[in-house]
Amino acid sequence: MLTLRDYAGHVADLCLSREPPRADLDALGGEPRRWLRYRRMVRRRLSDIVRAAFPRLLDALGETSFAALEDAFFEARMLASPLIRDVPGELLAFLEGSGARERVGLPAHVMDLARLEWAERAVAYDEDDLGEAGVLAMENHVVLTRAYRLLSLEHAVHVIDEGAPVEPERRATTLCVYRDAETHTVRVLHTTPAAHALLEELSSATVCLREGVERAAARTGAVVDLPFIEAVSDLLADFSARGIVRGARE
Amino acid sequence: MIPRSGVGIGLRAGLAAELFAAPPPELAFVEVTPENYLRRGGRYAEMLRNARERWPIVTHGLSLSLGGPDPLDGDALRALGAFLRDVQTPWHSDHLSFGAVDGTMLHELLPVPFSRAAVRHISERIARVEDALGVPFAVENITYYESGTGSEMDEGDFVSEVLRSSGAGLLLDVNNVYVNGKNHGFDPRVVLEKLPLERVVQIHVAGHDATEPELLIDTHAEPLLEDVYALLAWVLERTGPVPVLLERDDNFPPWEELCGELRRLDAIVRAASSVKEPRPC
Numbered sequence: 139m140l141t142l143r144d145y146a147g148h149v150a151d152l153c154l155s156r157e158p159p160r161a162d163l164d165a166l167g168g169e170p171r172r173w174l175r176y177r178r179m180v181r182r183r184l185s186d187i188v189r190a191a192f193p194r195l196l197d198a199l200g201e202t203s204f205a206a207l208e209d210a211f212f213e214a215r216m217l218a219s220p221l222i223r224d225v226p227g228e229l230l231a232f233l234e235g236s237g238a239r240e241r242v243g244l245p246a247h248v249m250d251l252a253r254l255e256w257a258e259r260a261v262a263y264d265e266d267d268l269g270e271a272g273v274l275a276m277e278n279h280v281v282l283t284r285a286y287r288l289l290s291l292e293h294a295v296h297v298i299d300e301g302a303p304v305e306p307e308r309r310a311t312t313l314c315v316y317r318d319a320e321t322h323t324v325r326v327l328h329t330t331p332a333a334h335a336l337l338e339e340l341s342s343a344t345v346c347l348r349e350g351v352e353r354a355a356a357r358t359g360a361v362v363d364l365p366f367i368e369a370v371s372d373l374l375a376d377f378s379a380r381g382i383v384r385g386a387r388e
Numbered sequence: 389m390i391p392r393s394g395v396g397i398g399l400r401a402g403l404a405a406e407l408f409a410a411p412p413p414e415l416a417f418v419e420v421t422p423e424n425y426l427r428r429g430g431r432y433a434e435m436l437r438n439a440r441e442r443w444p445i446v447t448h449g450l451s452l453s454l455g456g457p458d459p460l461d462g463d464a465l466r467a468l469g470a471f472l473r474d475v476q477t478p479w480h481s482d483h484l485s486f487g488a489v490d491g492t493m494l495h496e497l498l499p500v501p502f503s504r505a506a507v508r509h510i511s512e513r514i515a516r517v518e519d520a521l522g523v524p525f526a527v528e529n530i531t532y533y534e535s536g537t538g539s540e541m542d543e544g545d546f547v548s549e550v551l552r553s554s555g556a557g558l559l560l561d562v563n564n565v566y567v568n569g570k571n572h573g574f575d576p577r578v579v580l581e582k583l584p585l586e587r588v589v590q591i592h593v594a595g596h597d598a599t600e601p602e603l604l605i606d607t608h609a610e611p612l613l614e615d616v617y618a619l620l621a622w623v624l625e626r627t628g629p630v631p632v633l634l635e636r637d638d639n640f641p642p643w644e645e646l647c648g649e650l651r652r653l654d655a656i657v658r659a660a661s662s663v664k665e666p667r668p669c
Binding site: 140141142145146147149150153154166168169172173175176179180183184215218219220221222223225262263264265266284317322 | 428429451456464489490491495509535537538603
């Protein structure tokens, strides 16, 4: 008789292999047709969740390529989270893994598109912000919302609409994906390199606003003078109005 | 507190707008799947807050993989326990199934062989789960389309043995017993008569897909069948009043149609309450 581990292993092989292995069906016994039903159920559920998360990626790749990507992903068994909502992120991790995109034969921009779509998905359900934050001050640490992601991409994939796939322009693109705290709507803000650098620096829990501004200036080759400070002030006001910056803490 | 003679519905994103806008008066509780809400904000957190303001919550999980060979995840159990205590569920339930092996999650309720080894394995895990969660625990009987060559007993004996050796409560899914009976050629009442029905803490009912008559599929995406209503009444005559939950996860019908199903379930539960007193909790 099979051990529980061997039994479960045969079921997993049957469900995730590119083709259903005859050896697993033989080992499991019973009616193959019914075991194959389980294979369809497992793959269908996984497929539904990734297709719901990556509608523009599906558009861009088309059914055949997307199905090939799914087959390769299932076979790689990068399904470690007990939460099914994490599966699209696991597909992205698979794509980002060494050589996965090339093996599956996907165009370069799909990586950026997958990163954007997963960021939108993740931000929609990031944990809510807790408590109040104080007033911004140069020596205080800036408090950002918990529901945001900063993306630094090689393609302008944010211009792609669902149902209208286009080949995006290849150009350095920085984005801030965040969730509106009132409506829960996910928004994508196309940021300048300086704004992106500022948000990245302010994301660090260890630096105060003054240090963050100085580091962002150094990264972008800007001089910290009055016009620069005024521009930063405008940026922070805009980020605050959007709820990306919530305030500061000592 | 969840009324012992009440009907509930699973909180689903696809139902939430109508549920909150036009809640059926019969609704006595709402069931939530912790995996959908743990460490999650935005619309899901708002949905949970709204539900908690209106109804008692009972929780029903998907991912414990009680029949699976992988070790239980202590961190995940602690997080789950904190969630359960926060929503003040009277008990937590999960399925007599497995969903993971060798670190790979399959995200499906897969059958375990009806074997003595599986009874021992699952019972030991239930004890550890109950300790970790800090709330009473119940197991749900699943639909199984195959159980393989390792089975040494039938479903009724298997579920009964797990309940006896673990001390867990039973979340009895009446539709699952019905579907299994049709798919494996037995009278569902024969299995139900084997079960210790005094251990039932909650009942699930749902619709199923009968596109292939020789293999019904438990989808939670179809209306309840007359046979399932009748089987529910048969069960309630034996258990007395027990909270009954309508599971509807997909292919949502007009809201009034679901409310009609809830009204009918409520009438069945009330009829059972009038002929049999509630069991002491």
